[in-house]
Amino acid sequence: MNFRLVFKICGRLLMVEAAAMLLPLLVALLYGESPRPFLYSIVIIAAVGFILSQLPSENHFFIREGFFTVGMIWVLMGLAGSLPFFYSGYFTSFIDCVFESFSGFTTTGATILTDVEVLPRGILFWRSLTHWIGGIGVLALSLALLPSLGARSQYLTRAETPGPVVSKLTPKQSRSSIILYAIYCTLTLLEIIALLIAGMPLYDAVLHTFSTAGTGGFSSMNLSIGAYGNPVFEMIIAVFILLFSINFSIYYLLICRRFREIWKSDELRFFLTVVVLATVAVSLNIRHLYDGLGEAFRYGFFQVVSIISTTGFCTDNFVLWPEFSQMLLVLLMLCGACAGSTGGGMKCSRILLLLRCIRRDIHQVLHPRSVVVVKLDGKGVDEDTLRSVLIFSSSYLLITLIAALLISLDNFSFTTSFTAALTCVSNTGPGLALVGPHGNFHAFSSLSKVVLSLCMVIGRLEILPILVLFSRNAWKRA
Amino acid sequence: MKIIIVGDGKVGFTLAEQLSRENHDITIIDTDEQVLRHAADVLDVLCIRGNGAAITPLKEAGVESADIVIAATSEDEVNMVCCLTAKRLGAAYTIARVRNTDYASDYNAMKKELGIDMIINPELATAIEISRLLRFPNAANIDTFCRGRVELMGFRIQEGDFLCGKPLSEQSNRLKNLPILFCAAERGEEVYIPNGGFIPMPNDNLYVIGEPVGLSQFFRLLGRYIPKIKTVFIIGGGKITRYLSTLLSKMSMHVTIVENKMARCQELSEQLPNATIIYGDGTDQELLESENLGSSDAFVALTDRDEDNLITALYARHLGVPKVVPKANRQNYTGIAQSVGLDSVISPKYITAEQILQVVRGMENSKGSVMKTLYRIASNKAEAMEFVINETTEHLGIPLKDLPLKNGILVALIVHQNRITIPEGSSVMRQGDTVIVVSRDHTILDINDIFRTPLLDKDRRPL
Structure with missing residues (x-):
């Protein structure tokens, strides 16, 4: 392991993060708030980043360094991102700050704050900005900005990009990153404009857009989007959540006018079908709670979209909904958005491959000597990919269960413990019972908060990069 | 592109x-x-x-x-x-x-x-490359510029060569007066662009550029002169062998080929009437000795197996064959082979890639100054390029010693009005000249890439 190069890259990334903090600093100054939390953090992070980035190193960089670096960067970024919270004085302990920061970067949106609205605007802005940065990935951003890492840099993005198979848009990784970010920024701008036209104040519009773009879920309101009670806002946000949870390469194909390939995308069709079916089911199930089906659809659609995309905004307290709807939302949380989007969860393409594997195995029981190739988008998927999908799914569930076990030490109900673990691993935000949309993670012990923070990074980086950090072999010099 | x-x-x-x-x-x-x-x-x-x-x-x-x-x-x-x-x-x-x-x-x-x-055609290209090595046996590898009028040769310094241990600036006058220039040196993993203070050491790979006459004089001076090759011993009878034998016969060299498949031997014997075809295992030492491998001027190993090629080449070297050329498809063997004294390892895939690469780079240079040829030397760590100077070139007419060249760049040769000169500090580049540039660490696509930050030096341009 080439530790020097790993930390050198980490150093560069920290400097990028310090630069990103200039934005909330500006917001704080604009609203006449104390700039100190950001000034301190920027100085500390930039100094550490600069020292690390000056490390002399060899150019030995392979896949293991790639995975290790990604895991390391996300942990370091999360820790560094907690500094402004820490210096703001609104948080009770450093662990709380770390939880909030990890929740931000991993686009989870779970919070330990009981009252969000008392926070200074600069801090709230930073909270939402972490969603935006974490959405597509810090590494993709840095590759777009600093392509100097060269050909090996794809080890980094591959470890960071969600999904079973990573497809590049163009031959050059750095160009792909730039295109990705261009799409991301365009969609972000469109949403801000749409919300402004609908009448949301600029500050709120920007904040909620950042949270939507990263499919995060931090809001500046205690009641999330529900606080506005405005169906237009809800629909705009719901539509953009859908847009952000679709594989971004679809947009690239759209720009290149390759419509036939879009139509061929199994994952997109699967995702949209699930959204439609779940919306219908939930709307019918909750219709007696609201005035008519229209109202039920308004709340049902928003919640389905918000949960399957793993955003975690809410317009009503779905903990009070019938059990069927709650259970369905938990399942959607597990399923998650499309690969290559900013959403979390297990990703639709994996679920789809899993279902097809099951179908194949049933087929092979009936016809033991039959040869069936599992296909995705009309192309055969090789066995290695299928195997990694299976391993991923089982370890995903295993990690969720272990986390739930550790959290149960706090003696909360099964629903609370389990959905808290699941919502963190799938980067959603709200769970059920105590951690429901109107609840928060304040009551958990420090141990649980650390476990949940780790769950969030594991879920965001899709398990392996973080587990590599815990492997004894990885820490050997060789 | x-x-x-x-x-x-x-x-x-x-x-x-x-x-x-x-x-x-x-x-x-x-x-x-x-x-x-x-x-x-x-x-x-x-x-x-x-x-x-x-x-x-x-x-x-x-x-x-x-x-x-x-x-x-x-x-x-x-x-x-x-x-x-x-x-x-x-x-x-x-x-x-x-x-x-x-x-x-x-x-x-x-x-x-x-x-x-x-x-x-990779086999043909490889055969041409080998034939060139056999035509100029002194060099471990050889590249030609200016339609063959200039050659760039690499050779390995051996223990006891008079070059060893003395800075280039203090070498004898006889050497200094030769119209040649040391333009790159490879020591272990490092590549240097030698200056006057460079001290050659045993096992360095030194690259020297100049006219063929000057180079032969140099090798004679070094006591490393190999007279013209007359007999070539080849093991392996594949496509390369067939092309190579045809080329060598034209150069009136006698070729002996060892091949271990009867049918192939018969084909070869039909196609190559002047060659001696031997049916047998080319890695069999007894066979090689009985065919008197030791007395041939050159040995070329072209079987399918890299390992066999390298080992038999070592054996031939041990028998005292002056020029030994093994083929190795895997590039990672080349370094090891060089460290045991096999300098001229041939890799068909690299030769093919190199040819295509030249075309690609040539297309990229269709604007600005024209790069006529490009070679990678010193295990691909340095490049030698031939440019034609035209009106887009900057810093024309400035003595070389005043040029703001990047580090690791050497202007190795200037052809002015058909006269080949090894440049000195006072030499200048003029429009219409052909220059050969050696570069380490830099990708040079245009002659202007050799200058440090041309923007800052604009005021020094002659008006």
Whole structure:
């Protein structure tokens, strides 16, 4: 392991993060708030980043360094991102700050704050900005900005990009990153404009857009989007959540006018079908709670979209909904958005491959000597990919269960413990019972908060990069 | 540039590796998932699975806007169809690898009729390269510039050479007066551009440039002069051997070939009436000795197995054969081979890649100053390039010693009005001159790339 190069890259990334903090600093100054939390953090992070980035190193960089670096960067970024919270004085302990920061970067949106609205605007802005940065990935951003890492840099993005198979848009990784970010920024701008036209104040519009773009879920309101009670806002946000949870390469194909390939995308069709079916089911199930089906659809659609995309905004307290709807939302949380989007969860393409594997195995029981190739988008998927999908799914569930076990030490109900673990691993935000949309993670012990923070990074980086950090072999010099 | 490489084999991969490093947009098409995965793992390229001669994968790769399509699959016919299709779909330039000897006589007709812009035959190219090494046996490797009037040769310094241990500036006057220049030196993993203070050490690989006459004088002075080669011993009777023997016979060298398949021996004997064909195992020492390998002037090992080639080459060296050329397909062996004294290791995939690379770079340089030739020397760590100076070149007429050259750049030779000169500090570059530049660590695409930050030096330009 080439530790020097790993930390050198980490150093560069920290400097990028310090630069990103200039934005909330500006917001704080604009609203006449104390700039100190950001000034301190920027100085500390930039100094550490600069020292690390000056490390002399060899150019030995392979896949293991790639995975290790990604895991390391996300942990370091999360820790560094907690500094402004820490210096703001609104948080009770450093662990709380770390939880909030990890929740931000991993686009989870779970919070330990009981009252969000008392926070200074600069801090709230930073909270939402972490969603935006974490959405597509810090590494993709840095590759777009600093392509100097060269050909090996794809080890980094591959470890960071969600999904079973990573497809590049163009031959050059750095160009792909730039295109990705261009799409991301365009969609972000469109949403801000749409919300402004609908009448949301600029500050709120920007904040909620950042949270939507990263499919995060931090809001500046205690009641999330529900606080506005405005169906237009809800629909705009719901539509953009859908847009952000679709594989971004679809947009690239759209720009290149390759419509036939879009139509061929199994994952997109699967995702949209699930959204439609779940919306219908939930709307019918909750219709007696609201005035008519229209109202039920308004709340049902928003919640389905918000949960399957793993955003975690809410317009009503779905903990009070019938059990069927709650259970369905938990399942959607597990399923998650499309690969290559900013959403979390297990990703639709994996679920789809899993279902097809099951179908194949049933087929092979009936016809033991039959040869069936599992296909995705009309192309055969090789066995290695299928195997990694299976391993991923089982370890995903295993990690969720272990986390739930550790959290149960706090003696909360099964629903609370389990959905808290699941919502963190799938980067959603709200769970059920105590951690429901109107609840928060304040009551958990420090141990649980650390476990949940780790769950969030594991879920965001899709398990392996973080587990590599815990492997004894990885820490050997060789 | 947008380049599509069809076929991710040895040559395809090597090309993708080098071209993507030079910042081209590379898309690879192949049918084999596994090799594609490997390419996607280690290279910054886009991989598409499919048959490169079919229209759909080519379109998916964006053939309409491709600058170059290189077909390098193992099948000649696939390569030809691929180029034909690509050209029809709008590719600007197509290169096909065609190795079957049946097509060898029709290259020109194929270029015209099929729209293939360049045909590469790896075996023929390799044979030509080997024949060049045998023609100039003094050098471990040799590259030619200015239509053969200038040569760049690499050789290894041995214990006891008079060059050892003395800075270049303090060498004898006889050496200094020779019209040659030491332009690069490879020591272990490092490559140096030597200056007057450079002290040659044993086992350094030194590269020297100059006119052929000057170079032979130099090797004579060094006591390393090998007289003209008259007999060549080849083991392995493949396609390269066949092309090579034909070339060597034309140069009136006598060729002995050892081949271990009877049918192939008979074919060779039919095709090469002047060669001695021996049926037997080329790695069998007794056979080699009985055929008196030790007394031949050169030994070329061209079997399929790199290991056999290298070991038998070592054996030939041990017997005292002056010039030994083994073939090794795996590049990672070259370094090891050099460390045990085998300097002239030949790698067909690199020769093929190099040829294509030259075309690609040449196309890129169609604007600005024209790069006429490019060679990679010192294990690909340095490059030697030939440029023609035209009106776009900066800093014309300034003595070399005042030029703001980047580190690791050497102007090795200037041809002014057909006169070849080794430049001194007072020499100047003028419009119409041909210059040869040696560069370490830099990718030079235009002659102006050799200058440090040309923006800052604008005021020093002659008006």
